[in-house]
Amino acid sequence: MIDWVWIADHLDVLAFRTLQHLYLTAIAVVIGFAISFVLSVWSIRRRAVYPPITALAGVLYTIPSLALFAALIPVTGLRSLVTAEFPLVAYTLLIFIRNMVSGFDTVPRDVLEAADGMGYTPARRLWFVELPLALPLVMAGIRLATVSTIGLVTITGILGDSLGGLGFFIFEAYRHSFLTETLVGAVPLLLLAVAADVILVRLERRLTPWSRPVPSSEGPPIAIVGT
Amino acid sequence: MPEQAARRAAIVEYEHVSKSYATAKLRGSSPDAVNDLSLTVPAGKICVLVGPSGCGKTTSLKMVNRLIEPTSGRILIDGVDTATRDVNELRRGIGYVIQQVGLFPHQTIGQNVVTVPRLLGWSKDRQQERADELLNLVGLDAARYRNRYPSQLSGGERQRVGVARALAADPPIMLMDEPFGAVDPIVRERLQNEFLRLQEELAKTILFVTHDIDEAIKMGDLVAVMEVGGRLAQFAPPAEILASPASEFVARFVGADRGLKRLSLSRVGDLELQPATTARVHEDAAAARRRTIADPFAYLLLVDDKNRPLGWIGQDEIPTDGRLTESMAQSMSPLMNRRTTLKDALSMLLDADVQAGIVVDRRGAVLGLVTANVIAERMRETAGDGRFVQHVSEVEMAAGASGGVSGESGAAADAAAAP
Numbered sequence: 027m028i029d030w031v032w033i034a035d036h037l038d039v040l041a042f043r044t045l046q047h048l049y050l051t052a053i054a055v056v057i058g059f060a061i062s063f064v065l066s067v068w069s070i071r072r073r074a075v076y077p078p079i080t081a082l083a084g085v086l087y088t089i090p091s092l093a094l095f096a097a098l099i100p101v102t103g104l105r106s107l108v109t110a111e112f113p114l115v116a117y118t119l120l121i122f123i124r125n126m127v128s129g130f131d132t133v134p135r136d137v138l139e140a141a142d143g144m145g146y147t148p149a150r151r152l153w154f155v156e157l158p159l160a161l162p163l164v165m166a167g168i169r170l171a172t173v174s175t176i177g178l179v180t181i182t183g184i185l186g187d188s189l190g191g192l193g194f195f196i197f198e199a200y201r202h203s204f205l206t207e208t209l210v211g212a213v214p215l216l217l218l219a220v221a222a223d224v225i226l227v228r229l230e231r232r233l234t235p236w237s238r239p240v241p242s243s244e245g246p247p248i249a250i251v252g253t
Numbered sequence: 254m255p256e257q258a259a260r261r262a263a264i265v266e267y268e269h270v271s272k273s274y275a276t277a278k279l280r281g282s283s284p285d286a287v288n289d290l291s292l293t294v295p296a297g298k299i300c301v302l303v304g305p306s307g308c309g310k311t312t313s314l315k316m317v318n319r320l321i322e323p324t325s326g327r328i329l330i331d332g333v334d335t336a337t338r339d340v341n342e343l344r345r346g347i348g349y350v351i352q353q354v355g356l357f358p359h360q361t362i363g364q365n366v367v368t369v370p371r372l373l374g375w376s377k378d379r380q381q382e383r384a385d386e387l388l389n390l391v392g393l394d395a396a397r398y399r400n401r402y403p404s405q406l407s408g409g410e411r412q413r414v415g416v417a418r419a420l421a422a423d424p425p426i427m428l429m430d431e432p433f434g435a436v437d438p439i440v441r442e443r444l445q446n447e448f449l450r451l452q453e454e455l456a457k458t459i460l461f462v463t464h465d466i467d468e469a470i471k472m473g474d475l476v477a478v479m480e481v482g483g484r485l486a487q488f489a490p491p492a493e494i495l496a497s498p499a500s501e502f503v504a505r506f507v508g509a510d511r512g513l514k515r516l517s518l519s520r521v522g523d524l525e526l527q528p529a530t531t532a533r534v535h536e537d538a539a540a541a542r543r544r545t546i547a548d549p550f551a552y553l554l555l556v557d558d559k560n561r562p563l564g565w566i567g568q569d570e571i572p573t574d575g576r577l578t579e580s581m582a583q584s585m586s587p588l589m590n591r592r593t594t595l596k597d598a599l600s601m602l603l604d605a606d607v608q609a610g611i612v613v614d615r616r617g618a619v620l621g622l623v624t625a626n627v628i629a630e631r632m633r634e635t636a637g638d639g640r641f642v643q644h645v646s647e648v649e650m651a652a653g654a655s656g657g658v659s660g661e662s663g664a665a666a667d668a669a670a671a672p
Contacts, residue, residue, distance in 0.1 A: 134358075136351060136354065136355035140355025140356070143320060143347075143349035143351070143428075144349060144372065145342070145344035145369065145372055147341055150372075234359070236359045
């Protein structure tokens with residue numbers, strides 16, 4: 027049923043496509059995060075801009091990726107990385123912005139007032155007070171965006187052999203009706219998504235030692251972070 | 254270091270400071286949060302801003318570290334207009350304590366305490382040393398607490414950390430906005446007392462906001478009573494506020510029991526003590542009896558050979574001959590010293606079966622007597638002209654039905670007395 031010999035012959039291609047998949051995912055998540063971070067900070071400083079920003083991100087989220095590719099190809103080219111990444115980035119925006127703004131909203135007002143009263147500059151307050159406290163929800167956004175982008179990268183395979191990551195196998199298998207190759211694309215894809223989620227959950231726990239359930243105040247002092 | 258001593262306190266002056274909000278005007282309410290406030294807080298003193306909600310006390314406080322900017326007027330610290338200073342630098346030089354504490358949940362207690370030193374760029378070693386020093390200063394064992402997170406502390410412990418954090422860079426001025434408002438009455442009382450003791454050493458210039466007149470009287474060297482619309486109704490030491498309120502509003506705000514409140518501001522040492530007719534044990538009874546007959550009080554205070562009181566002997570009970578013995582003493586008075594407040598003294602007298610309290614020195618020797626009459630006399634002497642007394646009783650009668658202005662502070666006092 028499964029052609030193990032074929033798989034053994036193509037391990038180098040599998041490794042290359044897996045790395046490509048991660049690379050395409052990382053670009054989308056990093057760029058999406060950066061854009062969303064700026065828009066989210068703008069939203070919490072000026073509340074009025076939040077509804078239009080989420081509305082726009084919501085519209086982008088609803089456009090099918092194939093339609094977006096069709097619209098972009100005349101402008102940015104068929105085998106272009108920009109064409110591939112544009113929809114991927116666009117889909118992360120709504121997830122990121124929603125989670126970031128909710129995260130910033132969880133920061134208690136008295137904490138912000140104390141920070142201002144002690145002479146934090148706005149930038150320093152954002153980086154050392156607001157962002158760490160918003161982190162649980164920001165990390166939830168990163169997990170969601172990463173896992174959904176890992177799935178979506180597959181479809182960039184339609185733009186040509188130079189893109190698509192693990193999706194390359196799926197498109198090729200479709201053309202040849204070759205089950206083994208479909209599985210070589212789909213199973214690593216699944217494992218990649220699960221692994222990314224597990225790693226990000228661990229990272230979040232490491233980054234937020236204060237939010238862990240802790241022994242009562244009678245217990246020994248917590249001295250070591252991350253045990 | 255004389256340089257450091259000079260930094261310990263500063264003078265804070267409000268010069269015709271006003272704050273008004275355009276939005277309040279639109280809603281039709283009074284646009285003035287603070288109206289032409291002028292007052293000077295001397296270096297090293299605690300000035301309490303007190304008043305009902307909406308009187309602008311918190312606004313006045315926050316204008317000092319420019320969390321709120323005044324609409325007009327100036328605030329000077331040691332003669333320098335705060336508006337001319339870099340806002341972050343200004344704030345790092347002013348301790349700030351708020352009711353909800355506002356500790357950073359993601360930082361350990363040690364890190365929280367040295368927030369301002371960190372902003373000022375102190376070395377790591379110096380920060381850690383300072384954190385431990387401050388935690389011990391506010392009564393928290395540094396070794397036990399420094400690595401905990403705020404969520405692991407009780408409300409009272411968190412408030413102590415808040416005070417430690419405000420003191421971290423040794424600022425000459427502290428702003429405290431209802432700092433003990435969120436803890437239960439027993440803890441509040443303890444924190445107040447500890448803070449007053451701390452202030453005796455630190456001698457910072459402190460602006461302290463509360464809505465509780467009892468707290469204001471207890472904590473303040475000076476009390477600024479504010480009324481709605483942001484007007485300063487009276488600015489004076491607590492004893493003067495209680496003895497001669499400047500307006501009907503102040504009289505009502507301090508409450509009809511202001512006479513009783515004044516009792517806790519004076520001490521037995523402020524009174525002129527009544528002399529006691531004393532006799533030592535083993536003294537000749539007849540001589541003692543003759544002395545007592547001349548005394549209108551008609552009682553003889555029996556003392557031991559170190560002049561420490563043993564008890565009273567009624568004039569008629571003194572034998573006509575022989576010697577006085579310890580077993581002749583029948584009843585004893587409450588003992589008090591010069592530091593006893595008149596409130597406590599009066600309370601002891603009301604509970605005792607003898608009408609005079611005995612004041613003793615540190616070694617327990619008799620100094621003199623205090624009676625309820627002497628206390629009442631003292632209260633009358635130091636009272637004001639009584640202009641607002643009538644109003645007070647009328648208002649209090651009305652307040653009996655509706656809750657009234659002093660209800661809030663009254664409830665707090667009840668709660669404090671309950672346990």
